[in-house]
Amino acid sequence: MEHAIKGGAKVWSTDNIGVRKRKIPCTWYAIGWSKELKAKPIKKRMLGRDIVLFRDQQGTAHALHAYCPHRGADLSLGRCAGGLLECAYHAWSFDGHGQCVDIPAHPGRAVPAFANTKSYPLIERIGLLWIYPMTRDLLDYEPEALKLVSPVLENPDYVLAPYDAIWQAHLTRVVESVLDVAHVPIVHNKTIGKKSPKEINIEFEAKDNRIRIRNGGGILDYDFPQQWLLTPVKTEGSQFINFVTFSPIEEEVTAIYGLAGRNFAKFPGMNYIFSRYSSKVLKEDQGIVESQHPRPIPDALRLEAHMPADGPQVRFRQRWYQFLTSSEPKIMISDAKA
Ligand code: FES
Ligand SMILES: [Fe+2]
Numbered sequence: 097m098e099h100a101i102k103g104g105a106k107v108w109s110t111d112n113i114g115v116r117k118r119k120i121p122c123t124w125y126a127i128g129w130s131k132e133l134k135a136k137p138i139k140k141r142m143l144g145r146d147i148v149l150f151r152d153q154q155g156t157a158h159a160l161h162a163y164c165p166h167r168g169a170d171l172s173l174g175r176c177a178g179g180l181l182e183c184a185y186h187a188w189s190f191d192g193h194g195q196c197v198d199i200p201a202h203p204g205r206a207v208p209a210f211a212n213t214k215s216y217p218l219i220e221r222i223g224l225l226w227i228y229p230m231t232r233d234l235l236d237y238e239p240e241a242l243k244l245v246s247p248v249l250e251n252p253d254y255v256l257a258p259y260d261a262i263w264q265a266h267l268t269r270v271v272e273s274v275l276d277v278a279h280v281p282i283v284h285n286k287t288i289g290k291k292s293p294k295e296i297n298i299e300f301e302a303k304d305n306r307i308r309i310r311n312g313g314g315i316l317d318y319d320f321p322q323q324w325l326l327t328p329v330k331t332e333g334s335q336f337i338n339f340v341t342f343s344p345i346e347e348e349v350t351a352i353y354g355l356a357g358r359n360f361a362k363f364p365g366m367n368y369i370f371s372r373y374s375s376k377v378l379k380e381d382q383g384i385v386e387s388q389h390p391r392p393i394p395d396a397l398r399l400e401a402h403m404p405a406d407g408p409q410v411r412f413r414q415r416w417y418q419f420l421t422s423s424e425p426k427i428m429i430s431d432a433k434a
Contacts, residue, residue, distance in 0.1 A: 118347055120267060121321040122425035124244055125343040126353045127227040129258060130220050133157055137181055139172035141345050143229050144430035147216065148172045153179035158192030159227050161214040165196070217241075222249045223258060224341070224353055229427050246317075246325050249339055254357040257370035261352045261378050262345065265385045266392040267321070268416060270342050270350045273385045274324045275408040277311055283384060287377050296405035305415070307408050318408070320415050334360040338374065347429045348391050352378065 120143060127140050128149065137150035139162050146162035148171040160181065164171055169185040176182070180189040180197060189198040194215035196207050217228040222245050249256065263270055273279070278296050280289035292312065299310040305320040310329075317325045326338040337357040345351050356370040393413055394400055402410050419426075 118429040119420060119426045120344050120429055121419055122228075122230055122427040123240060123322060124219075124226045124228050125322060126224040126341045126351070127159070127218075127343065128225045129260075129353075130157070130223050130225055133225060135176060137172045137174060137176060139170065142227060143344055143427055144346055145229070146170075147227065148181065149218070149225065150176050150181045152176070152192055156192065157218050157220055157225055159216040159218040159225075160190060160192075160194050164188065165211055165213045219244075221245050222256065222339075222355060230425075245323075246339070248325070248327060248337060249355065249357065253359045254335075254337060255359075255362045255364070255367065256339075256355040256357045257367040257374070259354045259356065259371040259374045259378070261354075261375065261382065263350050263352065263382055263386055264348060265350055265388065266348050267342055267344045267350050268393040268412075269385050269388045269391070270352065271318070271321070271324075272393065272409045272412060273381050274316070274340060275307060275309065275318055275412055276406070277309065277408070278403075278405040279381075279384075280311075283380050284377060287373070287380065298405050298407050300408045300411070302408070302411040302415075307411055309408050318412070320412070321419070334358070344429060354378070 125142060127142050127147065128138070132138060133149050133151060135151070137148050140147050140149060148160050148162040149157060150160075151157050158181075160171060162171055163169065164183045164185065166183065166188055167185060169183055171181055171183055171190075173184040174182045175184070177189070180191055182189045187198075187200045188196055188211065190196055190213060192215065194213040196211035196213070199205070199207055199211065214231045216231060219226050219241055226241075226244060228241075248254070277298060278294075281292040281294045283289065284292075301308050307318045307320075309316040309318075313329050314326050315329060317327070319325075322342045324340045324342075328335050328337070335358070338354065339357070340352055340354040343351040343353065354374055356374045358366075358370065393416065396417075397410065397413055
């Protein structure tokens with residue numbers, strides 16, 4: 097990337113490319129399933145950061161920086177006690193806001209502010225734990241939380257079967273795989289694409305953060321940057337919906353959390369079948385998407401070849417480039433192994 101003139105010569109900075117790669121939209125990302133977080137704290141990775149999750153006495157989930165401010169012990173080795181997270185090393189206790197409220201070695205002494213740790217906003221919706229990756233004091237995150245999930249996913253008429261995967265791929269490549277209609281009859285020729293024609297007359301519209309694709313009997317709604325929902329065009333009878341959300345774990349590692357929903361065959365025993373089928377379809381994409389180079393999408397449209405069938409992805413790229421160059425909230429994927 098060209099970034100300076102030195103002695104009349106153009107200088108290309110690989111650092112600058114690295115910085116562009118690591119910039120990710122700062123928004124709510126799914127960090128795990130609600131059912132994973134029980135009485136014991138657990139550690140999760142998100143945007144190159146280690147995060148500990150725990151529940152207080154009311155069952156409310158909280159997210160803190162994973163390492164104790166005292167001597168860096170892994171807080172997920174600790175325990176939940178009295179609504180607090182207690183470190184396994186010297187039993188300092190932290191509340192859900194990261195405030196240290198007890199240092200057993202000095203019971204009579206006021207707890208200094210430097211004993212506190214970072215906390216992140218965390219909410220639970222549709223069986224997922226969602227984290228806002230900035231610490232609480234930095235940004236206004238509530239309005240975004242309200243529009244986090246489509247109402248159809250909270251409609252009790254649907255039973256949702258969960259599935260997930262972790263791909264060794266950059267967020268942008270993963271997103272493009274679900275906007276790509278032309279690959280369906282090729283990559284998914286034994287599953288969802290069995291009956292799809294190879295010839296594509298793409299029908300889509302894009303406005304602000306949404307790209308809507310009409311594909312056969314389904315409507316695909318992608319909401320920049322991390323959510324995708326398939327709903328049927330028909331509104332009567334048996335219906336199937338599918339939702340996926342993407343969470344950048346590292347620069348080139350992305351978690352996918354999915355919910356396959358149905359308003360028929362509702363007995364829970366069927367969940368396994370729907371989860372397994374959705375995982376199988378994802379698996380068909382995985383090897384291809386993990387093979388793509390460059391790892392994030394290229395820095396300009398002209399650097400790959402586009403055809404009309406690629407319209408939704410081109411639109412996504414335009415939105416991504418707009419994000420990179422605008423003042424929209426961004427977060428850097430941390431290099432630190434912390
Ligand atoms: S390292 Fe956590 S209390 Fe000492
Ligand atoms: Fe696919």
